[in-house]
Each structure stands twice: as structure tokens, then as C-alpha cells.
Amino acid sequence: MSARPAPALTTPRSVKDLGMGEAGTICCLKDPEMALKLLEMGCIPGTRIRLNSRAPLGCPITVMVGDGEDYTLSLRVTEAATILLKE
Amino acid sequence: MASVDLITSRAGTAVAAAALETAAGRQPGAITRIALIGNPNSGKSSLFNQLTGLNQKVGNFPGVTVDRKTGVAQITPGMRAEIIDLPGTYSLYPKSLDEKVITDLLYDKTSQQYPDFVVITADASNLRRNLLLFTQLADLGLPAVLALNMMDVAEQHGVKIDIQALQRELGVPVIPMNARKGIGVAALKIVMAQQLDAPAVQFYAPDEALLPMIRQIRYYFNLHNDYLALHYAHQYRQISFLSADDKAYIGELVEQYGFEPTPRQAQETIDRYARINDILLDTVSVTRTERKEPYSNRLDRVLTHRVWGYLIFFGVLFLMFQAVFAWASYPMDLIDEGIAFINSLIQTNFDGPLINLLTEGVLAGLGGVLMFVPQIALLFAFIAVLEETGYMARVTFMMDKIMRKFGLNGKSVVPLISGVACAVPAIMSARTIENWKDRIITIFVTPLMSCSARIPIYTVLIGLVVPDEPVLGIFNLRGIALMGLYLLGFFAAIFSALAMKLLLKTKERSYFIMEFPVYRWPRWKNVGITIVEKVKTFVFQAGKVIVAISVILWVLASFGPGDTLEKAEAQVRQQAVAQGTPAAEADMQVAAIRLENSYAGVFGRALEPGIRPLGFDWKIGIALLTSFAAREVFVGTISTIYSVGQDADMRTVQQKLALAKDVNGQPFFTTARSASLLVFYVFAMQCMSTLATTYRETKGWKWPLLQMFYMTGLAYFSALLVYQVLK
Numbered sequence: 001m002s003a004r005p006a007p008a009l010t011t012p013r014s015v016k017d018l019g020m021g022e023a024g025t026i027c028c029l030k031d032p033e034m035a036l037k038l039l040e041m042g043c044i045p046g047t048r049i050r051l052n053s054r055a056p057l058g059c060p061i062t063v064m065v066g067d068g069e070d071y072t073l074s075l076r077v078t079e080a081a082t083i084l085l086k087e
Numbered sequence: 088m089a090s091v092d093l094i095t096s097r098a099g100t101a102v103a104a105a106a107l108e109t110a111a112g113r114q115p116g117a118i119t120r121i122a123l124i125g126n127p128n129s130g131k132s133s134l135f136n137q138l139t140g141l142n143q144k145v146g147n148f149p150g151v152t153v154d155r156k157t158g159v160a161q162i163t164p165g166m167r168a169e170i171i172d173l174p175g176t177y178s179l180y181p182k183s184l185d186e187k188v189i190t191d192l193l194y195d196k197t198s199q200q201y202p203d204f205v206v207i208t209a210d211a212s213n214l215r216r217n218l219l220l221f222t223q224l225a226d227l228g229l230p231a232v233l234a235l236n237m238m239d240v241a242e243q244h245g246v247k248i249d250i251q252a253l254q255r256e257l258g259v260p261v262i263p264m265n266a267r268k269g270i271g272v273a274a275l276k277i278v279m280a281q282q283l284d285a286p287a288v289q290f291y292a293p294d295e296a297l298l299p300m301i302r303q304i305r306y307y308f309n310l311h312n313d314y315l316a317l318h319y320a321h322q323y324r325q326i327s328f329l330s331a332d333d334k335a336y337i338g339e340l341v342e343q344y345g346f347e348p349t350p351r352q353a354q355e356t357i358d359r360y361a362r363i364n365d366i367l368l369d370t371v372s373v374t375r376t377e378r379k380e381p382y383s384n385r386l387d388r389v390l391t392h393r394v395w396g397y398l399i400f401f402g403v404l405f406l407m408f409q410a411v412f413a414w415a416s417y418p419m420d421l422i423d424e425g426i427a428f429i430n431s432l433i434q435t436n437f438d439g440p441l442i443n444l445l446t447e448g449v450l451a452g453l454g455g456v457l458m459f460v461p462q463i464a465l466l467f468a469f470i471a472v473l474e475e476t477g478y479m480a481r482v483t484f485m486m487d488k489i490m491r492k493f494g495l496n497g498k499s500v501v502p503l504i505s506g507v508a509c510a511v512p513a514i515m516s517a518r519t520i521e522n523w524k525d526r527i528i529t530i531f532v533t534p535l536m537s538c539s540a541r542i543p544i545y546t547v548l549i550g551l552v553v554p555d556e557p558v559l560g561i562f563n564l565r566g567i568a569l570m571g572l573y574l575l576g577f578f579a580a581i582f583s584a585l586a587m588k589l590l591l592k593t594k595e596r597s598y599f600i601m602e603f604p605v606y607r608w609p610r611w612k613n614v615g616i617t618i619v620e621k622v623k624t625f626v627f628q629a630g631k632v633i634v635a636i637s638v639i640l641w642v643l644a645s646f647g648p649g650d651t652l653e654k655a656e657a658q659v660r661q662q663a664v665a666q667g668t669p670a671a672e673a674d675m676q677v678a679a680i681r682l683e684n685s686y687a688g689v690f691g692r693a694l695e696p697g698i699r700p701l702g703f704d705w706k707i708g709i710a711l712l713t714s715f716a717a718r719e720v721f722v723g724t725i726s727t728i729y730s731v732g733q734d735a736d737m738r739t740v741q742q743k744l745a746l747a748k749d750v751n752g753q754p755f756f757t758t759a760r761s762a763s764l765l766v767f768y769v770f771a772m773q774c775m776s777t778l779a780t781t782y783r784e785t786k787g788w789k790w791p792l793l794q795m796f797y798m799t800g801l802a803y804f805s806a807l808l809v810y811q812v813l814k
Contacts, residue, residue, distance in 0.1 A: 032350065034600075036180070036182075036352055036353055037598060038600060039353055039357065039360075040356060041177060041216070041600060041602070042216040044357060044360045045357070052384065053384075053387060053391065055484050055485055056391065056392065057393075057485075059488050060484060060497070060599050062484070062603055066213075068373055070213045070215070070216070070244075071602060072383075072602070073600060073601070073603060074599065074600075074603045075599055075600045079598070079599065079600055
């Protein structure tokens with residue numbers, strides 16, 4: 001699951017590319033090691049994720065996870081870049 | 088509210104009835120051991136407080152419970168149970184040292200500490216993620232109860248949970264609760280009084296292909312189920328109770344079967360979530376309430392704003408320092424006067440060497456300890472409130488990018504700020520940092536933050552050289568000088584961190600994935616408990632050392648090698664008689680000459696050549712020596728040295744120091760000397776407790792020794808520089 005290759009040619013969008021307040025659906029997690037932590041925290045493929053805020057210096061960011069926006073996670077931009085979104 | 092309540096009460100009575108049927112089966116006398124486990128911020132610590140009523144810290148920042156804490160709960164009038172409070176975790180695969188405490192406890196069934204059953208707290212408003220840990224624990228075969236906490240929040244979010252269906256699906260008793268308010272605790276106790284069996288439902292079965300390896304591990308170690316054996320295969324390197332041979336055995340098997348832990352663990356988590364989704368589909372319904380932006384988000388827009396966010400943070404810090412310096416002075420004066428009063432009362436009514444030991448040794452030292460209780464109480468009150476409200480998590484969020492530039496981590500902010508109170512709990516709180524390098528650097532630089540034990544030294548010396556003048560009407564020049572010293576310590580800490588970032592090499596990556604808690608009002612009872620606990624620790628732990636050193640110092644300052652003391656005294660007396668010196672002045676000369684010839688004086692003189700370039704003399708040498716183990720001894724020592732036979736009260740100390748003259752008859756404590764001494768104390772590692780904590784946390788002498796030499800060296804050369812420049 002974790003190292004599923006992205007569709008060729010177009011670079012897939014990640015949580016990093018979300019605009020403020022924009023939501024997407026998690027497709028897969030690019031980095032196997034980081035994936036373990038993200039999965040435990042509820043970032044499962046198929047889950048809705050919305051960019052909620054950015055820290056004053058642009059990093060880290062907070063995202064709201066789940067259909068009901070059940071909870072808020074904070075993570076760094078480099079970490080957000082490993083969460084790929086469905087087209 | 089009504090719908091949830093209805094379900095709640097129905098389940099409550101069903102559970103109570105079941106309990107009455109089976110409660111009789113338990114043997115009297117045997118103490119039950121119950122472990123409390125759950126996600127961070129799932130209300131686990133609140134439940135612990137409700138069950139045990141024991142002093143324990145509850146925090147909103149993920150991972151405040153850094154160590155395993157235990158308490159005794161009265162479950163029924165005839166049954167008591169030992170409750171073990173475990174650190175918050177998201178899964179049974181530990182990512183930090185903090186979480187390792189849990190697996191160490193739950194992997195070893197033969198251990199004395201192994202719990203009879205576990206109470207798992209889950210946030211009802213966020214059930215999906217919280218059930219992950221539950222299913223793992225259930226598959227370990229531990230008898231379990233699910234405490235479904237924060238039912239009120241779930242209801243606000245429009246989440247309806249069918250408790251009985253959930254109970255059926257999970258195969259364990261489920262108790263709806265609101266631990267903050269104590270709702271549901273009685274129902275939970277009724278269930279806890281029963282003889283619980285291992286959960287009947289299995290949530291995840293390891294892949295068939297792994298079974299040959301799992302079974303070999305299982306039979307070799309005589310484990311009770313496959314899932315535990317799988318965990319051994321995943322984590323054998325970190326299991327502390329396995330011998331090197333055991334680890335080598337598992338290592339060979341893992342190699343032989345080509346077991347790949349990372350993808351297996353990821354797949355397990357995904358499979359578990361799939362199962363949890365099925366369960367929730369049948370048991371939970373969500374009616375969307377109207378979309379309203381959470382109040383936490385609205386607050387965050389101000390509190391983490393690029394301008395207001397930092398301004399507010401610095402405002403909070405500044406308020407903290409003003410409180411410690413200005414507000415604390417009133418209760419401090421009272422304590423000060425109280426001790427002086429008792430001292431004079433004893434001295435006017437009794438006499439003799441033992442009385443001197445009591446007043447000049449024990450009471451002087453005790454005064455030095457009690458005096459700082461108000462400041463320590465205020466500092467910990469601030470820190471406790473910041474953690475309780477969830478603001479601390481925002482601070483780590485705002486500071487992460489800056490801290491990373493210096494080789495630290497947003498999470499390092501908590502140890503660094505706590506270090507302002509005391510380095511010992513601060514270093515322990517660094518356990519929540521998953522990354523080894525970030526954690527070591529944080530531990531290494533935390534003691535450079537000015538802790539509360541430095542306050543007495545700062546207070547005395549600032550009072551000596553900085554005028555008591557208002558600045559801009561509201562601030563005080565001394566308060567600003569104090570803040571300057573704190574900033575000096577802070578900058579030393581982050582630049583030392585930067586140096587270490589460049590020196591230390593690691594392949595491990597640094598994370599910042601954490602849950603953002605919602606803002607909450609602090610529970611004042613918890614803040615109060617924290618203050619009482621910290622003050623008690625300071626008075627009894629540090630206090631013992633301070634009083635003991637004060638007594639030793641009194642002995643060293645009162646006796647000398649052979650009869651040199653008596654000879655010197657006789658000589659001064661003769662001179663005084665010959666010159667017709669008044670009796671009072673003669674007494675002071677005698678006191679000074681006795682100290683100079685005492686053991687303490689001998690030590691100080693031996694040290695003097697080394698510290699003269701810093702502007703220090705043998706008297707300060709004595710204070711440096713005695714404060715080596717605990718820096719807070721400095722003021723006590725100085726008061727003994729400069730006012731033997733006087734009350735050890737702070738203003739007296741300041742007056743005595745102001746009157747001290749150098750060989751030319753000029754005031755000894757010049758700005759240069761005081762500044763040099765202040766800088767020395769900002770940097771010097773003078774705390775045995777901190778070194779012992781670093782030793783324990785890094786499991787070796789390398790880091791505590793490096794820390795000691797680095798800080799002492801930094802202190803020496805900075806003080807040298809300051810004195811030579813200002814002289």
C-alpha cells in the first residue's frame with residue numbers, strides 16, 4: 001500500500017498543495033516509515049483531510065481529519081508532502 | 088442531550104445488574120492490579136484522579152504523564168485495587184521512550200507488575216481512531232473494559248453511540264462517561280469489581296504466511312497467543328527484559344523468514360481500521376449539526392497569528408517573570424521576617440554551641456529554602472495553566488520552524504520553558520521527543536535555562552548593583568535586568584544547540600506529527616495539585632541538601648586545623664585591648680579572622696588563584712565550592728560567610744555585601760564583580776540532581792559528564808571575559 005507508484009506523467013497532489021480551507025481525500029502515503037505514524041493517527045487512505053491553518057512561518061500546518069472533521073493534527077510541510085491525494 | 092442520556096442510562100443499569108450477579112465470585116484479600124491506558128487527551132488522567140484521588144498531574148499537552156504512576160482505588164467497600172496510569176499512546180508500537188513504558192509492562196505476563204485487566208479510555212467524539220489501540224490490546228488477550236469518555240463532546244458533535252450494540256461487537260463491557268465531571272465512575276467501579284475474562288472477539292489475525300515464524304517464537308517463549316508473538320518479532324530489539332541470546336534467537340527467525348516489519352505493521356493498521364469501520368457502521372450514527380466553526384479555531388486565529396501570536400507569547404513570558412520577581416516578594420518578606428523572628432527569639436533566650444548550630448546552621452539553611460517557595464509556586468502555576476489549557480501545544484506549533492534551525496524541535500519548547508522552573512522535570516519531559524538527536528540536544532541545553540534555584544543569587548546580586556527604579560511607569564529596572572539574565576541563559580541554550588546540531592550525526596528522522604488539543608479551561612484542582620507537589624519536592628529534596636550543606640558549612644566555618652583559630656583570635660584580642668578598640672568592633676574582627684583561619688577559609692584560599700582573574704576572592708571561592716552540588720546554597724553560604732552571628736535574611740545579606748571592602752577600602756562588589764558572578768551562575772552546572780537525571784535519561788555517564796564540563800567551562804570563560812572587559 002505505502003509505496004504504491006503514482007500515476008505516471010502528472011505529479012500527484014499532496015496535502016502540502018492544498019489551499020487554505022481546501023479538502024481532499026487521502027490516496028496513499030508515500031514514505032513507508034512516516035506512514036506508520038500517520039496511519040496510527042488516523043490518516044488512512046480514503047479519509048477526508050482539510051488544510052486548516054499554517055503556522056506564522058508557513059510551517060508546520062494543521063489539518064482536520066475525518067468526514068466529521070473529528071480532530072486536528074499538526075504536522076510539518078515535509079510530512080504533509082508524503083500524504084498523496086486522490087485526483 | 089436527551090438521546091445520548093437515554094442510551095447511557097440504559098447501558099448503565101444493564102451493566103449494574105450484570106455486576107451484581109458475578110461480583111460474589113471474587114476472592115477477598117488479593118489486590119487487583121488495573122492498568123489505565125488510552126490515547127493522549129482521551130481523559131485518562133482525569134479518570135485516574137477520579138478513581139484514586141491521588142495527587143497526579145493532568146495535562147492537555149500530549150504526553151504529560153511521562154512516567155508510570157500508581158494509586159490505590161477503593162472499588163467496593165471491601166475491595167481495593169492498584170491503578171497504574173500509563174502514558175498516552177496511539178498504538179502498541181512505541182514511537183517514543185514514553186510509549187515504551189507500556190510495552191515493557193504488557194509484554195511480560197510473568198512480571199509481578201502485569202495487570203489483571205486494563206481500563207481503556209476512548210474519546211467518544213473520536214471513536215474510530217481511539218478504537219485502534221483498543222483492538223490491539225484486546226488481541227493481546229488482556230481482559231479489558233472500555234471507558235467511553237467525553238460523551239458530552241460526542242453529543243455536541245451529533246454523534247450517537249448505541250452502547251449495547253458496541254458492547255456486543257467489541258466483546259467487553261463499555262461504560263459511557265464524562266471523567267472530568269465524574270459521570271460514569273460508579274458504573275465503571277461496578278464492572279471493575281467483577282472477575283473479567285479475556286475479550287471474546289478477535290479483531291485481527293496475523294497473515295497465515297507468518298504463522299510458522301510466529302508459532303516458533305510463541306512456543307520458545309511460552310507466550311499465550313499469536314499476536315503477542317508477532318509483537319516480539321516486531322520489537323525484539325527494544326524489549327528490555329529479553330536477554331541477548333533471546334534477541335539473537337528472534338533475530339535469526341526474522342532473517343530466516345524474511346519478515347519485513349514496516350509494511351506488515353502498516354498493513355495491520357489498515358486492516359484494523361477496516362474492521363473498526365465495519366463495527367462503527369452498525370453502532371454509531373452521526374447527525375450533522377449545523378456547520379459551526381469550532382471556538383478553538385477562532386481562538387487560534389489570534390493566538391497563532393504571525394504578529395499577535397508571538398506578541399502574546401512574549402507577553403505571557405514577561406508576565407511570568409514580573410510575577411516571579413514582583414508579586415512573590417510580599418509572601419517572601421513574610422517568610423523572611425518570620426525566620427528572623429524565630430532566630431532572634433532563640434538567640435535571646437538560649438546560648439551555647441548547639442544553639443549556634445541550630446540558628447546559624449539549620450535555621451539559616453531552612454530560611455534559604457522556605458524563602459523561595461512563593462516563587463516556585465508561581466512559576467509552576469504558570470506552567471501548569473499553560474499546559475492545562477492547551478496553549479503549550481500552540482507554542483510548540485509556532486516555534487517549531489525556528490527551533491529546527493537550531494537543531495531542536497517544537498516539542499523542545501516544553502522542556503526549555505519548564506527548565507525555567509527546574510531542570511529535573513524539564514529533562515524528563517523531553518521523553519516525548521521521538522527523535523534521538525533532537526532529544527539529546529534538548530536534554531543537553533535545558534540546564535542552561537535559568538531555573539528557580541538561580542533566583543536567590545540573581546535577586547541578591549541584582550539588588551546590589553541595579554537601582555530600584557521604575558521604567559516606563561509599569562516595569563522595574565531590576566525586573567528587566569532579571570529578564571536579561573533569563574534571555575542570556577536562553578540564548579546560550581539555543582546557540583549551544585546549534586553547535587551540537589552541526590557536531591552530532593544521525594540517520595534518524597525528526598517528526599512533528601501530533602494531535603492539536605482543543606482549548607479548555609484549566610481544572611484548577613489539578614493546577615493546585617501540581618503546585619503542592621512541586622513545592623513539596625523542592626522543600627524536601629533540595630531542602631535536605633541545602634540544610635545539610637548549611638550545617639557542614641557551619642562546622643567548616645567554625646573550626647580550623649589544630650589550634651590556629653584560637654591563636655588568631657587571641658592575637659586579635661590582644662591587639663584590640665592594646666589599641667582600645669570598642670568591644671563590638673573587636674568581636675567583628677574576631678569573627679572575620681576566625682573565618683579566615685577556619686577549614687572553609689583554607690579551602691577558599693586554595694581556590695583563590697584560579698578564580699582571581701574572574702574577580703572572585705576566597706570568600707566567593709567558599710561559596711562556589713559549597714554550591715557545587717546545589718547552586719541554591721550560594722546565598723546561604725554568603726550569608727554565613729559575611730554575617731556569622733547574624734540573621735540570614737536577604738536584606739541583611741545585601742547590606743553586608745554592600746559594606747564588604749577590598750584591600751584598598753573600596754566597595755568589593757563592584758558592577759564588574761557582580762556581573763561576572765551573575766554570568767558565572769547563569770552558565771555553571773551546579774546541580775547534582777540535574778546530572779543524576781541526565782544520567783538516568785541518557786543511560787550513561789557520557790552526556791552528564793560532557794554537560795558538566797561544557798557548562799562549567801562556559802561559565803568560567805564567560806565570567807573571565809565579563810570581568811576583564813568591565814573592570
